[in-house]
Amino acid sequence: MITVSRRLEFDAGHRLMRHESKCAFLHGHRYALEIEASGNLDALGRVIDFSVLKGRLGDWIDTNWDHNCILHHEDTALIALLSQQTKKPFILRSNPTAENMALYILNDICPTLFPDITIESITLYETPNCFTKVCRTP
Ligand SMILES: [Zn+2]
Incomplete structure (x- = not known):
């Protein structure tokens, strides 16, 4: 299997409901996300052009998450404040x-x-040392 990955970075705030420590307080991160796609090579020898990964997901992140707060739906006080x-x-x-x-x-x-591409995984860095990787279920 051949995979290609594209890294995208964005800034966002969040807080974790019921967190035992400082993540309960509103704070922000410089997130880094890596999207990994797989597939057969096209006539040019690519799984997919890197610009397609950046264009589609990067636009979505710019519109929805970049310079925004990402909140739990039960975080009603902060949602009310920021909805102004x-x-x-x-x-x-x-x-x-x-x-x-x-x-x-x-x-x-x-x-x-990406209805036309298999996305294998998303890796999301909250900090350079703390990240998660979620993989598609086969
Ligand atoms: Zn955090």
Whole structure:
């Protein structure tokens, strides 16, 4: 199997509901996301052009997550406060951990953005030392 990956970076805030420590407080990260695709080589010898990975997912991230707050739907106080801004916070059904954010990209966003490509995994770095990798279920 041949895979290709594209790294995308963005800035976002979040906080974790019911976290035992400092992640319960609103804070931000310079996230780095790696999207990994697989497939057969095309006539030019590519799985997919890197610019397609960047274009489709990068646009979605720029619109929805970059310079935004990503919040649990139960975080009603912060949602109410931030909803007064022009850019509304991004609401997840789950706590915005790196794991849940990567699962959301893989399972909820990639099927729509990449109906023609197999996305093998999403790796999401919350910091240079802390990251998660979620893989598609075969
Ligand atoms: Zn955090």
